[in-house]
Amino acid sequence: xxxxxxxxxSITVRLxxxxxxxxxxxxxxxxxxxxGVVTAxxxxxxxxxxxxxxxxxxxxxxDHVQAIVDSLGAVEDVTIHKVSDRTFLMHLGGKxxxxxxxxxxxxxxxxxxxxxxxxxxxxxxxRNPEDARRLTVKRNSVAVVxxxxxxxxxxxxxPAAALPVMEGKAALFKRFAGIDAWPICLDxxxxxxxxxxxxxxxxxFGGINLEDISAPRCFEVERRLRGLLDIPVFxxxxxxxxxxVLAALxxxxxxxxxxxxHVRITLAGxxxxxxxxxxxLLAAGAQHVIVCDYLxxxxxxxxxxxxxxxxxxxxxxxxGYAGDLRGAVKGADVFIGVSAPGILTGEDVAAMADxxxxxxxxxxxxxxxxxDAREHAAVVAxxxxxxxxxxxxxxxxxxxxxxxxxxxxxxVTPEMLIAAARALAAxxxxxxxxxxxxxxxxxxxxxxxxxxxxxxxxAGGKARGFTEA
Numbered sequence: 074x075x076x077x078x079x080x081x082x083s084i085t086v087r088l089x090x091x092x093x094x095x096x097x098x099x100x101x102x103x104x105x106x107x108x109g110v111v112t113a114x115x116x117x118x119x120x121x122x123x124x125x126x127x128x129x130x131x132x133x134x135x136d137h138v139q140a141i142v143d144s145l146g147a148v149e150d151v152t153i154h155k156v157s158d159r160t161f162l163m164h165l166g167g168k169x170x171x172x173x174x175x176x177x178x179x180x181x182x183x184x185x186x187x188x189x190x191x192x193x194x195x196x197x198x199x200r201n202p203e204d205a206r207r208l209t210v211k212r213n214s215v216a217v218v219x220x221x222x223x224x225x226x227x228x229x230x231x232p233a234a235a236l237p238v239m240e241g242k243a244a245l246f247k248r249f250a251g252i253d254a255w256p257i258c259l260d261x262x263x264x265x266x267x268x269x270x271x272x273x274x275x276x277x278f279g280g281i282n283l284e285d286i287s288a289p290r291c292f293e294v295e296r297r298l299r300g301l302l303d304i305p306v307f308x309x310x311x312x313x314x315x316x317x318v319l320a321a322l323x324x325x326x327x328x329x330x331x332x333x334x335h336v337r338i339t340l341a342g343x344x345x346x347x348x349x350x351x352x353x354l355l356a357a358g359a360q361h362v363i364v365c366d367y368l369x370x371x372x373x374x375x376x377x378x379x380x381x382x383x384x385x386x387x388x389x390x391x392x393g394y395a396g397d398l399r400g401a402v403k404g405a406d407v408f409i410g411v412s413a414p415g416i417l418t419g420e421d422v423a424a425m426a427d428x429x430x431x432x433x434x435x436x437x438x439x440x441x442x443x444x445d446a447r448e449h450a451a452v453v454a455x456x457x458x459x460x461x462x463x464x465x466x467x468x469x470x471x472x473x474x475x476x477x478x479x480x481x482x483x484x485v486t487p488e489m490l491i492a493a494a495r496a497l498a499a500x501x502x503x504x505x506x507x508x509x510x511x512x513x514x515x516x517x518x519x520x521x522x523x524x525x526x527x528x529x530x531x532a533g534g535k536a537r538g539f540t541e542a
Contacts, residue, residue, distance in 0.1 A: 077133065080131055082131060082132040082135065082138060083159040084129070084130060084141070084159060085113075085127050085128070085129045085156075086130070086145055086156050086157075087117070087153075087156075088145065089125050089126070089152045090124050090150060090152075091122065091150050096150050100126070100145065101114065104128065104141055107143075108133070108137065110130055111128065111130045112130060113127070114126065114127070114128050138158075168241060168244050169244055206481060210277075211278060212279055212481075213251070213252055213478060214255065214278050214280075215246060215252055215282050216271070216274065216277075216280075217257060218257045218267075218271055218284065219232065219258055219283070219285045220235075220258075220259045220261060220285075221234060221259075222286055223285045226436055229287065232260050236256055239256030239284060242254065242256070242284060245470075246282075249467060249520075250475040250521050252478065255278075257274070264290050267294050268294055268301070271294075271298055271302075272298070272302065279304055279477075279478045280304050280306075280474050280477055281298060281305070281306045282308075282470065283309070284308075284309055288344040289381050291310070291311070295308045303483045305474075305477045305484055307470070308349075310345050311345050312349055313466035315346075315349040315494075316490055316494045316524075317465065317469050318353075318409060318434075319357055319490075319498075320468070320493075320494040320495070321454050321464050321511050321512040322409075322432070323495065324512065325407075325454070325511045326407075327506060328451065328507065328508055329428035331406060333354075333357060333359050335360070336359075336361065337361045337407070337426070338362045338405065338408075338409065339408050340354075340363070340411075341365050341411070341412040341440060342364075342366065342410060342411035342412035342413075343382060344411070344412075347364065347411045347412070350409060351385060351388075356491060357491050362389045362390070363401045365397070367413070369395070369396060369398065370390060370397070370398075370400075371390065372386055372395050373387065373393070398416060402425060403421075404425065405425050406429060406430065407430045407431075407432075408430070408431045408432065408440075409432045410435055410439065411434050411435065412435055412440060413440065414439060415438065415440065416440045417431075418441065418445070419445040419446070419449060422446050429449065429450045429451060430450060430451065431450040434455060436456035437456075443460045462509065462511050463514075468512065472521040472524025473489070473490075473525075473528050475525035475528075476489075476524065476531075477529075479529050480529045480533070482532040489528050492527040492530065493528050493531075500520050501513055
């Protein structure tokens with residue numbers, strides 16, 4: 074159960090009260106008594122005897138919603154008619170749609186947009202396939218591809234249940250970068266089938282955004298698609314997270330007066346996000362990193378190393394530390410968590426170096442509560458929107474794809490990712506920078522444009538092939 078009411082559990086309760094009674098004044102009190110927060114109270118119909126009122130309020134979870142409704146229903150002379158979940162209402166019929174950019178008002182316009190005029194455009198593309206970027210939606214389109222195996226913090230819920238998330242991703246592409254994105258939810262979790270399916274639909278898109286595909290399959294899917302396609306392939310769970318973490322860490326280290334090349338970093342999580350964060354940190358100059366998973370520190374002496382963990386072991390933990398997370402955190406300058414809730418305590422943070430930085434990014438429940446971390450750390454960031462310094466991938470992926478599409482890039486390189494992170498960090502000015510503001514808001518008007526410009530410049534018109542860090 075969440076500790077505070079959230080708009081994610083926002084409801085509107087339609088009820089009737091006597092026009093001349095005191096029930097209206099008791100409604101807000103009833104919600105607050107139940108622990109909810111009233112965000113709006115609207116009279117939707119008024120008569121001499123009855124008032125119809127919509128009470129909108131935030132709750133903590135579904136059980137709390139019912140407690141609030143019961144509290145309202147207990148007010149004398151109140152009749153409850155309907156309870157609407159505002160989140161579900163937002164999703165009714167889906168959140169996105171397709172619209173034509175050209176008018177179709179008469180026969181002439183129809184003949185140019187479709188047959189027979191469109192045949193001339195098709196023949197031109199047949200003669201010169203590169204014209205597809207200029208003459209079709211390909212120039213501004215991205216496929217958001219998932220198999221539903223690692224959706225948010227929900228796990229393997231399948232393609233249909235993943236669709237609302239992919240719709241949301243598409244909406245964010247449009248809102249923050251003007252990109253037309255299309256949800257592609259695949260009813261398979263076989264690597265060969267995923268790769269082949271994306272390969273055969275790729276001609277209609279300018280880029281592929283892989284989303285919520287579980288590790289380690291996501292590594293193989295991305296690697297193979299990058300080798301097969303002539304359009305950029307970007308796994309947001311990996312590289313979007315990495316960009317945002319590097320940007321935030323760049324500014325956090327400025328706040329505490331430390332340098333990336335010299336700080337000791339403990340990274341909790343060796344899955345898709347953790348591995349990508351590690352690779353980008355190393356590419357940007359980090360030299361002293363220990364990675365921990367649920368078995369403890371990753372080191373070359375472990376017998377359970379798969380290919381991914383072996384790479385981690387070979388590029389980190391030079392001292393061969395073989396203990397647990399608590400020991401790895403002791404004396405560290407930076408903790409970055411992309412793992413599981415409640416694995417760190419205030420006592421652990423207190424044992425870190427002076428001027429410590431804590432990024433507890435597990436969502437919705439972080440590795441340590443922000444309040445506990447703030448008692449000892451100089452800078453704290455989370456993945457949550459209800460605390461300062463939210464590290465949110467929407468700061469990265471719209472701008473990254475805007476830059477890739479504008480440059481007509483065919484690949485994604487580490488240099489592009491680092492350029493994006495540095496540009497995102499630079500959105501926070503020296504005057505603004507502080508412990509509670511190391512990364513801009515997702516609604517900052519300059520964030521997406523800054524990232525896009527950096528990626529576009531790094532792409533240089535013809536980008537180089539991707540190489541692992």
